[in-house]
Amino acid sequence: MPAFRHRMLLDWINDVSTPLRAGKRWPIIDVDEQTLRDYQELFSVARDWGYNGITIWGLYVDHAWPVDLKSCLTPARKKIIDGILDAARRCGITVYSGMGVYTWGFEEIIRAHPQTSRNEGRWCYGRFVESNGVAMCYHQPAAREWMRKIIDFAVQEMGVQGFGFQSADQGRCYCSQCRQLGDMEYHALVNAETAQYTRERWPGVKLSVSGWGINFDKDEDWPHLKKMAGQLDFITDVMDQSFDRGREYRRKLIQTLPCDFGSLGRTVVVPPQRWERDRWFLPHARLLGQNISQLAADGGKAFEFFAGPLANPQFDLMTRYVGRMLTHPEESIEKALGLAVDDVLGPHTPAVRDSLVQWLLEIERVYFSRVTEVKGEFDYEPLMGVDAGPPIYLDRLRTALADFGQDMRKLQEQYQPLRKQCRQEAKAALIDRCLTNVQKDIRWRLENPKT
Ligand SMILES: [Zn+2]
Numbered sequence: 001m002p003a004f005r006h007r008m009l010l011d012w013i014n015d016v017s018t019p020l021r022a023g024k025r026w027p028i029i030d031v032d033e034q035t036l037r038d039y040q041e042l043f044s045v046a047r048d049w050g051y052n053g054i055t056i057w058g059l060y061v062d063h064a065w066p067v068d069l070k071s072c073l074t075p076a077r078k079k080i081i082d083g084i085l086d087a088a089r090r091c092g093i094t095v096y097s098g099m100g101v102y103t104w105g106f107e108e109i110i111r112a113h114p115q116t117s118r119n120e121g122r123w124c125y126g127r128f129v130e131s132n133g134v135a136m137c138y139h140q141p142a143a144r145e146w147m148r149k150i151i152d153f154a155v156q157e158m159g160v161q162g163f164g165f166q167s168a169d170q171g172r173c174y175c176s177q178c179r180q181l182g183d184m185e186y187h188a189l190v191n192a193e194t195a196q197y198t199r200e201r202w203p204g205v206k207l208s209v210s211g212w213g214i215n216f217d218k219d220e221d222w223p224h225l226k227k228m229a230g231q232l233d234f235i236t237d238v239m240d241q242s243f244d245r246g247r248e249y250r251r252k253l254i255q256t257l258p259c260d261f262g263s264l265g266r267t268v269v270v271p272p273q274r275w276e277r278d279r280w281f282l283p284h285a286r287l288l289g290q291n292i293s294q295l296a297a298d299g300g301k302a303f304e305f306f307a308g309p310l311a312n313p314q315f316d317l318m319t320r321y322v323g324r325m326l327t328h329p330e331e332s333i334e335k336a337l338g339l340a341v342d343d344v345l346g347p348h349t350p351a352v353r354d355s356l357v358q359w360l361l362e363i364e365r366v367y368f369s370r371v372t373e374v375k376g377e378f379d380y381e382p383l384m385g386v387d388a389g390p391p392i393y394l395d396r397l398r399t400a401l402a403d404f405g406q407d408m409r410k411l412q413e414q415y416q417p418l419r420k421q422c423r424q425e426a427k428a429a430l431i432d433r434c435l436t437n438v439q440k441d442i443r444w445r446l447e448n449p450k451t
Contacts, residue, residue, distance in 0.1 A: 049323030057098030096162035124171025162206030168213030195231035262302025271308030296329035346423030
């Protein structure tokens, strides 16, 4: 099986931050010199492990573009962002800017220019939401003008090399005119139109659509999907809905689409923004490795790994491992994970490395074998919130939490002789600290059961 064509990382700008980021509404997009250092390190790892792109959200804005656009880029911010883009270029990593299409980022513009929107509610993840201050209307010409202005701004002022479009995550306009359009029909229209404009105005800029909130599981949607895909480099079935319809359905869909097709790996682990970096450790190499191999076998050519801080050893290992799997999708999970273990921990012998690999897979097993649903977004703490939130990922274990706690205690004991046989002592010690902190959270949850 050949390597994936689009070997991508994906994140909100601070998901890879070495220090935790708290004290503000999610997503925090503050940047500083440390942000630049974090990306320099990430890109150097990404290059060494075979990635060739990253979609970054929050390069300029979180929920709202300022109406003058320019003021989102203070000189200090521009310096950092330019540095990030430079570092990426030097490592051969194409930066796609996460870009809301008609939604995500338009709250202030809609307030200042109400003719961009119609306040008749929106359709969001399969349900009607009465309030709408977030989605512009496809049928309002002013909305199209703003969309294009922002695309131009991002390419001209920022020099981004690609866009990861997203039109559905916060819902779409559901005014009397827009609701005549089916869901996929609507998203295909806004994405295709924005992509076509970008292609013509800025040839060479890479384009993808990330399908948060879009369904890929209906045969009748294929004509719309094809229309949208005709303008794109790749499209991501974020929640693997086409996989749920069966491998044969997905294979046919992949063959039908005129652009490359990808996934986020079915089990999407989102790093906690507001937690200390040594508070969690839950690698999921088997789940992701299987998903990557199956996607490659079905003809998939794109994959986006949800990135996290290298300061956390789970992401330190998994970033490398996934990069290896994307360049060698036929390789065994154990071999690819062993290479990541070699690089991060430096075990003295192949036997120690192999034991560490089995130990990591066992950590994955004792958690994921006990949760009922391994598909979808996994948050450690609630995404929303201002300060560190409770360990909600443990609640998925329900009555098995105490057993999981016992297993983690045993696994920490098993780790002690192994860690002593690693050259990278600081990193080996960091994993041990994470294991201790995971057990602290387990104890806290057992003593404070969820009501
Ligand atoms: Zn509308």
